[in-house]
Amino acid sequence: MSGEIKINQAEAQKGIQEMSDALQALQKQLGETMDGIKNMRMSDIYNEIKQEYENLIGQFITLFQDNIAVTETAVQELVELDRELGDNIALK
Structure with missing residues (x-):
């Protein structure tokens, strides 16, 4: 092993x-909000579950976007560090 870390950008x-x-x-909508007088309790429960689902999906999307941004930053930093180290070695 050469000990070299190679980055395939x-x-x-x-x-x-x-x-x-x-x-x-990722679809963030569970469906339409239910309206109805006949099955009001069922539609209320459905709407509560739908709202909780949408809140969780919103949190997940935010976390996922943060992970993508951090990954992009880390890759770019590694590429720049590799370039700087290569330039430094070439100067010696």
Whole structure:
């Protein structure tokens, strides 16, 4: 083993894009809010569950977006560090 860490930026960007695509594909709506007089208790419970679901999905989306941003930043920092180290070695 050479001990060298190789960064495949294209592969990392592909993974980041796949995460972004998956996030965009995530449907955050459970369905329409139910209205009705006949089954009011059932529609109330459904609407409560729907609201809780949408709140959880919103939190998940925020967390997922944060993870994508952190991953992009980490990849960029590693690429820049690799470039700087390469330049430093070339100067010696």
